[in-house]
Amino acid sequence: MRLHTLVLKDISRRRTKLGLAVLSVVVAAAAIVAVITTFSAATQGLYEESNKFGANIIVKPEVKTIPLVAGSTPIGSLSTGENYIEESEISKIYTIKNNANLAVVAPRLYGIAKLGNSSVVVMGVDPDKEKKLKSWWNIQGHWMAAGTSEPNKTEVIVGSDIAGPLGIKEGSQITLNQGNVSINALVTGVIERTGGNEDGYIILPLAASQYLLSKEGKVSSLEVRALCNNCPVEEMSKQIEEVFPGLEARPMSQIVKNEMAVVEHTQSSAMAVSIITLLVSMLTVASTMLASVNEKLKEIGIMRAVGASNTQIVFMLFFEGAIIGLAGGVIGFAVGTIASAFAAPLMVSVTPQPMWEILPLAAGICALTGMVASLIPAKRALGVDPAEVLRSV
Amino acid sequence: MSEALTNLIQVKDVTKKYRLGSNEIEVLHGINLEVRDGEFVSIMGQSGSGKTTLMNIIGMLDRPTNGSIIVKDIDITKKSQKELVEFRRKTVGFVFQQFHLIPSLTAYENVALPLVFAGDKNDDAVAAALERVGLAHRMYHKPVELSGGEQQRVAIARAVVMKPQILLADEPTGALDASTGSMIISLLKSLAGEMTVIMITHNKELAECSDRIVFLKDGNVAE
Numbered sequence: 105m106r107l108h109t110l111v112l113k114d115i116s117r118r119r120t121k122l123g124l125a126v127l128s129v130v131v132a133a134a135a136i137v138a139v140i141t142t143f144s145a146a147t148q149g150l151y152e153e154s155n156k157f158g159a160n161i162i163v164k165p166e167v168k169t170i171p172l173v174a175g176s177t178p179i180g181s182l183s184t185g186e187n188y189i190e191e192s193e194i195s196k197i198y199t200i201k202n203n204a205n206l207a208v209v210a211p212r213l214y215g216i217a218k219l220g221n222s223s224v225v226v227m228g229v230d231p232d233k234e235k236k237l238k239s240w241w242n243i244q245g246h247w248m249a250a251g252t253s254e255p256n257k258t259e260v261i262v263g264s265d266i267a268g269p270l271g272i273k274e275g276s277q278i279t280l281n282q283g284n285v286s287i288n289a290l291v292t293g294v295i296e297r298t299g300g301n302e303d304g305y306i307i308l309p310l311a312a313s314q315y316l317l318s319k320e321g322k323v324s325s326l327e328v329r330a331l332c333n334n335c336p337v338e339e340m341s342k343q344i345e346e347v348f349p350g351l352e353a354r355p356m357s358q359i360v361k362n363e364m365a366v367v368e369h370t371q372s373s374a375m376a377v378s379i380i381t382l383l384v385s386m387l388t389v390a391s392t393m394l395a396s397v398n399e400k401l402k403e404i405g406i407m408r409a410v411g412a413s414n415t416q417i418v419f420m421l422f423f424e425g426a427i428i429g430l431a432g433g434v435i436g437f438a439v440g441t442i443a444s445a446f447a448a449p450l451m452v453s454v455t456p457q458p459m460w461e462i463l464p465l466a467a468g469i470c471a472l473t474g475m476v477a478s479l480i481p482a483k484r485a486l487g488v489d490p491a492e493v494l495r496s497v
Numbered sequence: 498m499s500e501a502l503t504n505l506i507q508v509k510d511v512t513k514k515y516r517l518g519s520n521e522i523e524v525l526h527g528i529n530l531e532v533r534d535g536e537f538v539s540i541m542g543q544s545g546s547g548k549t550t551l552m553n554i555i556g557m558l559d560r561p562t563n564g565s566i567i568v569k570d571i572d573i574t575k576k577s578q579k580e581l582v583e584f585r586r587k588t589v590g591f592v593f594q595q596f597h598l599i600p601s602l603t604a605y606e607n608v609a610l611p612l613v614f615a616g617d618k619n620d621d622a623v624a625a626a627l628e629r630v631g632l633a634h635r636m637y638h639k640p641v642e643l644s645g646g647e648q649q650r651v652a653i654a655r656a657v658v659m660k661p662q663i664l665l666a667d668e669p670t671g672a673l674d675a676s677t678g679s680m681i682i683s684l685l686k687s688l689a690g691e692m693t694v695i696m697i698t699h700n701k702e703l704a705e706c707s708d709r710i711v712f713l714k715d716g717n718v719a720e
Contacts, residue, residue: 110602402597405597410610410614411582413582413614414578491550494558
């Protein structure tokens, strides 16, 4: 028999009472593991989503704003620069150094048109390229065809914010007007709500939009999708700006960074709550163990009478605390992992995988917590006067 | 000179004071006592006469307020806490009136406790100690499964497993019936010679089985 055997036997004897202490560690560990697992999955999801759509770059005309001043009084500003990109020049983008990484270059043309008495935003796209970029869109119906031989007839898909209020659905016929130009469009599909700008757009083939808006040969912007993970997006943006003087190429990674910042902020808040839970569990363990020491004063007195040193008494209590923490940490890991499997799809729309790599860390931190919680009980145990406790029983 | 060589324990002018609230109570008033190596000494006295306090001080479970305890010519009252742990492990065995076995452990494990704390994994010594008290066949029973006499024999086995030079027994028959008590006294008497036995008892008949009786009265020796 060894010292740790003594402790394990004692734990086994008092397992019901110590179960409460273990439970408190389980709650704390489960909260921490669930937070880490959920938000790691959310972060990973963001990265994967950004990777899925490539390292996107938005290319649009650079608009410079010049402040207007009368004397020393600002009276407004003046925007200068081209508002459109020549469609014929788009092919120049394939001359950049990293052209092999260019998977999709999708042109877009934006404008305002009339739908009945309502003003709507129309977006002209290349349907084949746009489908590749927006593969996650759910469309009630189907994508529109690339174009027709008659410029005043086309197919369109409609965002949910327009379709709902105006009663538009798949198969509806609508007429779009802009100035003297008018086109008849068949609605082939309605985009299910995405939360993005497209919820408020009517999307039509680029040629039709150019006809409607009287912007033949013009596009408003290009969305570029790179064909690799960890592409040198910043570098590619600079290369694009070099071949398109007067255009601005903005990496979408900035947007991902912003989303990541929100996730990290939420994770920090959740982690803070979890750590407070861990501190509360430490108090529970300390309280349970202190009660345990008070119950075992006689046994501690006996042990000291038969030769237990202070170091051995402290070791036994620390070992007990570590076992409680370890058990709580391992069970908490399992509970937290299961909880995150249920909660994460609802909270952050991801399905996390068990993070086995954090099991040793979770168990270790909880074991350490149990040992720290043993400090006060250990101090109490060292204060036991064997002559006193053995006389009083 | 020869007297000093044969004396294993010398209690010299030992006083012990306790603080009870704002009052200070002196339990022992300058006790002097000598116990020879291998002697079986009974200490008798009324309740509150200081018997248990004296025994605890000899075993260094408690320290005297004044005076010294000389064991094998060494003043153990001057030893550090760490040295006293070693002293209790190797030199002294305790037997208590209420047995004080650990309920979650078997007889074998209770007897093995001093060895565990000494870092000595000597299974033979445990078996021999239980054999010595006639309980080899009960070694895997827990205290609750043993009679009072058996529990006290396990406690004696635990006290002697390290082969100490001093066995201190505080009312070892106090919780037992007369016949079981006699058996325990016989056991202690059989151990005397191998080790020095100091026994506290109220029972004069049992005390007469020892080599010498020391009476304590109001914290003083009254032989």
